[in-house]
Every structure is written in structure tokens, then in C-alpha cells.
Amino acid sequence: MNLSIKIGKLKLPNPVMVASGTFGYGVEYAQLLDLNQLGAVVVKGIRLDPVRGNATPRTVEVASGLINAIGLQGPGVDGFIKKYWPFLKTLKVPTIINIWGTTVEEYAEVVGRFDALGGVGALELNVSCPNIKKGGAQFGTDLKLLAQVVAACRKVTKLPLITKMSPNVVGIGPFAQAAEDAGSDALSIMNSYPAMAIDIETRRPKLANVTGGLTGPCIKPIAVKLVWDAARAVKIPIIGMGGIQNAGDAIEFMVAGATAVAVGTANFYEPQTPLQVIAGLREFMEKHGMKDVKEIIGSVQIVK
Amino acid sequence: MLAVLMLEQTVQIVSNERDTDSYFRLVLRAPLIAPLIQPGQFAHVRVWPLKDALLRRPFSIFQVSGDTFSILYKTVGKGTDALARLGVGEELSVIAPLGHGFTVPERGGETPLLVAGGYGMAAMYLLAQRSPQRGIVFVGGRRRVDILCETEFRALGWDVRVTTEDGSHGEKGLVTEPLIAELRRKPPVPHRKVFACGPTGMLKAVGKIAEEYNVPAELSMDEHMCCGVGVCLTCVIPVKTGNGWEYQRTCTEGPVFEARQVEWEETR
Numbered sequence: 001m002n003l004s005i006k007i008g009k010l011k012l013p014n015p016v017m018v019a020s021g022t023f024g025y026g027v028e029y030a031q032l033l034d035l036n037q038l039g040a041v042v043v044k045g046i047r048l049d050p051v052r053g054n055a056t057p058r059t060v061e062v063a064s065g066l067i068n069a070i071g072l073q074g075p076g077v078d079g080f081i082k083k084y085w086p087f088l089k090t091l092k093v094p095t096i097i098n099i100w101g102t103t104v105e106e107y108a109e110v111v112g113r114f115d116a117l118g119g120v121g122a123l124e125l126n127v128s129c130p131n132i133k134k135g136g137a138q139f140g141t142d143l144k145l146l147a148q149v150v151a152a153c154r155k156v157t158k159l160p161l162i163t164k165m166s167p168n169v170v171g172i173g174p175f176a177q178a179a180e181d182a183g184s185d186a187l188s189i190m191n192s193y194p195a196m197a198i199d200i201e202t203r204r205p206k207l208a209n210v211t212g213g214l215t216g217p218c219i220k221p222i223a224v225k226l227v228w229d230a231a232r233a234v235k236i237p238i239i240g241m242g243g244i245q246n247a248g249d250a251i252e253f254m255v256a257g258a259t260a261v262a263v264g265t266a267n268f269y270e271p272q273t274p275l276q277v278i279a280g281l282r283e284f285m286e287k288h289g290m291k292d293v294k295e296i297i298g299s300v301q302i303v304k
Numbered sequence: 305m306l307a308v309l310m311l312e313q314t315v316q317i318v319s320n321e322r323d324t325d326s327y328f329r330l331v332l333r334a335p336l337i338a339p340l341i342q343p344g345q346f347a348h349v350r351v352w353p354l355k356d357a358l359l360r361r362p363f364s365i366f367q368v369s370g371d372t373f374s375i376l377y378k379t380v381g382k383g384t385d386a387l388a389r390l391g392v393g394e395e396l397s398v399i400a401p402l403g404h405g406f407t408v409p410e411r412g413g414e415t416p417l418l419v420a421g422g423y424g425m426a427a428m429y430l431l432a433q434r435s436p437q438r439g440i441v442f443v444g445g446r447r448r449v450d451i452l453c454e455t456e457f458r459a460l461g462w463d464v465r466v467t468t469e470d471g472s473h474g475e476k477g478l479v480t481e482p483l484i485a486e487l488r489r490k491p492p493v494p495h496r497k498v499f500a501c502g503p504t505g506m507l508k509a510v511g512k513i514a515e516e517y518n519v520p521a522e523l524s525m526d527e528h529m530c531c532g533v534g535v536c537l538t539c540v541i542p543v544k545t546g547n548g549w550e551y552q553r554t555c556t557e558g559p560v561f562e563a564r565q566v567e568w569e570e571t572r
């Protein structure tokens with residue numbers, strides 16, 4: 001049974017990775033699960049300098065979901081390389097670095113730093129974080145800026161580039177195409193959806209940042225639709241994510257057109273989820289007599 | 305990296321009984337987890353019947369006995385209400401032990417002065433039990449029913465000073481009042497050290513008092529959590545650094561912080 005897939009030139013042992021920001025830098029979960037069984041480890045978003053992040057409360061639980069406004073707290077490139085890279089580079093599975101910046105130049109500079117580091121599996125460009133004023137979603141919701149960022153990063157690296165797409169656009173097709181045309185090797189769909197929760201007694205927003213990004217099972221149908229739309233617009237592989245809790249959810253994304261998937265919010269309440277998804281995927285393939293996981297990709301049947 | 309040793313386990317409920325009013329004691333059989341537990345650490349509990357409320361709930365570990373550990377919880381919302389409805393033999397998923405706990409005094413070292421408000425008592429019992437020398441425990445609550453495990457602390461031979469806001473038990477007033485009286489006492493108890501757990505307002509007051517009397521203090525902070533293991537960055541508090549402050553994780557660097565590290569000006 002073949003579970004391996006490719007993202008650009010990067011080969012993954014299986015299509016199940018973890019979503020940026022929900023798995024720290026890998027090491028935190030090392031005592032709870034065998035990281036080497038994952039398709040890839042994807043780390044929390046990193047920019048050039050350390051970032052303090054937003055005030056608290058930073059997250060709020062809502063029906064079948066979570067709203068977060070962490071504000072991309074992180075150690076910066078140097079802090080990451082010093083503190084987390086020594087562990088990550090010992091893993092047998094690829095590490096994908098999620099990066100962001102406030103300008104096109106900063107994105108390219110961070111990409112350059114990780115290109116020079118050596119041993120990185122791929123770079124994921126976060127152009128879709130709803131929780132920071134400058135940078136993030138600003139790039140992912142403007143076709144021109146998106147193309148500029150991706151092209152600038154493409155120039156400075158041969159590493160596979162994954163563009164992490166915003167769901168907050170009228171149609172994802174043109175954005176997916178813009179990223180592909182600018183040289184992106186793959187797309188991650190989707191980042192969190194802008195959202196808000198209010199305490200009716202105090203009349204105050206439940207997040208210090210007022211608004212945040214919605215994730216978890218409640219966004220899954222939205223994400224599946226976006227993957228399906230994007231899959232018809234581009235040829236590059238798509239990493240589907242948004243509310244995956246079990247193998248069935250992951251397979252649904254793949255049937256819609258995703259080549260790989262990522263488990264996000266579910267890690268917080270069930271850290272074994274990614275491994276359960278891999279096991280369930282094998283069972284599904286066995287049950288349906290499939291030899292290669294690629295048989296699932298884009299197999300959706302639309303009866304006209 | 306902090307060398308925390310944690311496990312995720314499905315554990316069975318040995319008992320789940322009402323303590324006073326809206327407080328319950330839940331005993332779990334967890335033979336692999338129990339021996340690892342240090343005072344001040346917590347368990348992250350998945351309450352399966354919650355269904356669409358996805359997150360685990362954090363609770364301080366109260367007592368450890370053989371292959372079991374317990375938590376002492378107050379019903380305040382959907383998770384704790386659902387927990388209270390679970391019966392003997394039912395199962396829960398826990399990730400434990402988590403966090404960086406209290407520094408247990410050395411033999412002949414500090415004399416612990418414990419300050420606890422409400423369910424904060426739960427976090428302090430193991431510390432009292434494992435401290436080589438006895439100390440004083442200051443317990444505060446709104447009403448008589450909010451004073452928990454007084455008998456257990458007395459059974460350990462500790463001096464227990466109770467305060468309630470409505471005066472229904474012990475002295476009327478706030479838990480900080482007898483603490484201040486003790487800190488003013490001449491001659492002072494040698495090598496005093498304050499350890500506190502309770503609502504953030506109380507912790508802030510205790511931190512200021514400890515600073516004023518120049519007594520070291522460790523505070524167990526209460527912050528909302530998602531992952532409980534350090535990946536999501538939900539649970540942060542502002543902590544002083546060489547040249548300013550940074551956000552640190554209550555679930556990993558904490559929940560116990562040195563009082564003088566906390567940058568109160570930046571807390572909500």
C-alpha cells in the first residue's frame with residue numbers, strides 16, 4: 001500500500017501533516033506521539049524578529065470550534081534556529097516552516113534565511129493570518145500583493161513553496177491561480193475564518209483582540225468547498241485543512257481534490273488525531289481495495 | 305527544554321462525590337501518571353460527553369494515593385457540570401502531569417506559608433504533604449462552603465487560619481489579612497516563603513504583600529488554556545525579563561511563577 005505523496009519535489013511518507021500554530025515546534029508533543037510517523041511537521045509562524053503576540057484572552061471556545069487571536073507570538077528566525085532547529089533536524093520526517101512578514105521584502109528575507117539553513121523540507125508562506133494588523137491576510141486577499149510575495153520568495157529559494165490561502169475572498173480560484181503562476185509549488189487551504197464572540201453580560205468581546213480566526217470542525221464544510229474550487233483552478237497540489245478530526249474528514253478533503261491534509265485544532269483536544277487519521281486512511285484504502293492513496297485524490301463524483 | 309514527563313491516558317473514575325455545595329472530588333485510577341506527579345502540577349481533562357465543546361479542562365492535582373490521583377473541582381460551567389454527572393467506572397482522557405509546579409522546600413529550609421482561595425486549596429495539598437517542615441496555611445473563601453479540605457491540612461499537623469468574607473467560618477475578612485498579621489509578627493518565623501493559588505486578584509495582592517515584606521513567593525496562576533502542553537500560546541502571562549517583559553506559557557513555564565517575575569502592570 002503506497003501512502004507517499006509529493007509536494008513539489010518534497011516527498012512525504014504519508015499525506016497527513018499538522019497545521020501551523022497547532023503543533024508548536026514539534027518538540028512539545030514529542031512525549032505524546034511519535035513524530036516520525038507524521039507526513040510532515042509544520043511549525044508555528046515565524047517572522048524575522050521575535051514577536052510578543054496579542055494580549056489575553058487569546059482564544060475562546062465556541063460551538064464545535066475555537067476562535068483564536070494569538071498574534072503570531074514567536075522567537076524570530078534566530079531564536080527559532082537556536083532553540084528549536086537542533087531538535088527538528090533530528091526528525092526523519094520533513095519539517096515545513098511557516099513564515100510571515102509585514103513587507104514583501106521581509107517575506108523574501110526570511111525565505112532566504114531558511115533556504116540557507118539547509119535541511120528544511122518546505123516553506124509555507126502565511127499570507128492569511130487574520131490576527132495581525134500589518135502583514136498576513138493583507139497579502140492573501142489582494143491578487144497583486146499575493147503574486148508579488150510569492151514571486152519574491154520564489155526568486156530566493158528552490159525549496160518547495162506552499163502558499164497558505166485565506167478563505168476570506170469572494171472566489172478562491174483566481175487567488176489559487178495567482179499563487180501558482182507566481183511559482184508556488186502547492187497551496188494550503190484554509191487558514192482561519194474571521195470571527196467574533198461577545199459576552200452578553202459585560203457586552204465585551206471575548207477576545208482581547210476583539211476579533212479572531214475561527215477554526216475546528218465547524219469550518220470543515222467551508223474548507224472542503226474551497227479545496228474543491230481551488231482544485232479545479234490549479235494543477236499544483238493542495239493541502240486541505242479545517243476541522244479534521246478523523247480519517248473520514250481527511251478523506252473527504254482528498255476526495256474533494258486535496259493531495260495532503262493537515263490536522264489543526266483537533267491536536268489541542270486529542271493529540272493522537274494525526275496518527276488516528278493515518279491508521280484510518282490505511283483501513284479505508286484496504287476496505288476499498290486501493291493500492292495507492294492517490295486513487296482518492298479528486299475522486300469526487302458530481303452527477304449532472 | 306523543561307524535562308516534563310507527561311502521558312495521555314484513558315483513566316477510570318474511582319469516585320466522584322460532592323464535597324461541599326458546588327465542589328466535587330474526583331478520584332481517577334492512573335497507575336502510570338500518579339507516580340510522576342509533583343506538587344502544583346495539573347491534569348488536562350477531556351470530558352467526552354461535552355461533544356461540541358471541544359477543549360480539555362485544566363485542573364490542579366489535589367491528592368495522590370497509590371495508583372490514583374484526584375482533583376477537587378467547582379462546577380462553574382458546561383465542562384465541570386458534565387464532569388459532576390459522571391459515575392464510578394466511567395472513563396475520561398487525561399494528559400498529565402503537566403506544568404512546572406511548586407519548589408518543595410528542603411529539609412531544614414524554608415517554612416512554607418500557604419495562601420489559598422477557593423479551589424486554589426486543591427493545588428496546595430501535595431505541597432503541604434511533601435514539605436519536610438510544617439507551616440501555616442491561610443485559607444479564604446466567600447462563605448463557609450468555600451473552605452475546602454481544612455480537615456486534611458489539620459491532619460497533616462499544619463496550622464490552619466480560616467477567613468470567610470461573610471464571617472460564617474473562621475475570621476471575617478480576606479485571606480490576606482491574617483497573612484499580613486503573620487508577616488508582621490516579631491520575631492518572624494525563620495526562612496519564610498509564601499506559596500499561593502487562587503483567583504488572580506488574590507494572587508496579585510499576595511504578590512504585592514510578599515514584595516513589601518521581602519519574602520519570596522511562588523504563585524500558581526489561573527489562565528484559560530487550549531492545548532495545555534505549550535503549542536497554542538493561549539495561556540500566556542507577562543513575565544519580566546532582563547530588559548522588559550515577554551509572554552510566557554502558564555501551562556509550560558507555569559502554572560507556578562515566582563511572584564517577582566510577574567509583570568502585573570501588563571495583566572488584564
Ligand SMILES: Cc1cc2nc3c(=O)[nH]c(=O)nc-3n(C[C@H](O)[C@H](O)[C@H](O)COP(=O)(O)OP(=O)(O)OC[C@H]3O[C@@H](n4cnc5c(N)ncnc54)[C@H](O)[C@@H]3O)c2cc1C
Binds near residue numbers: 061363364380
Ligand atoms: C492550572 C489550572 C488549574 C486549575 N485547577 C482547578 C481546580 O483544582 N479546581 C477547579 O475547580 N478548577 C480549576 N481550574 C479552573 C478550571 O479549569 C475551570 O473552572 C474549568 O475549565 C471550567 O470549565 P467549564 O466548562 O465548567 O466552564 P465554562 O465557562 O463553560 O468554560 C468555557 C471555557 O473557559 C475555560 N475556563 C472557564 N473558567 C476558567 C478558569 N477559571 N480557568 C481556566 N479556564 C477556564 C474552560 O476551560 C473552557 O475552555 C484550574 C485552571 C487552571 C488553568
Ligand SMILES: Cc1cc2nc3c(=O)[nH]c(=O)nc-3n(C[C@H](O)[C@H](O)[C@H](O)COP(=O)(O)O)c2cc1C
Binds near residue numbers: 022
Ligand atoms: C491557535 C492557532 C494558531 C494558529 N497559528 C497559525 C500560524 O502561525 N500560521 C498559519 O499559517 N496558520 C495558523 N493557524 C491556522 C491553522 O494552521 C489552520 O489553517 C486552521 O486552524 C484550520 O485548521 P483546523 O480547523 O484543523 O484547526 C493557527 C490556528 C490556530 C487554532
Ligand code: FES
Binds near residue numbers: 528530537553
Ligand atoms: S494552553 Fe496551549 S500553550 Fe498553554
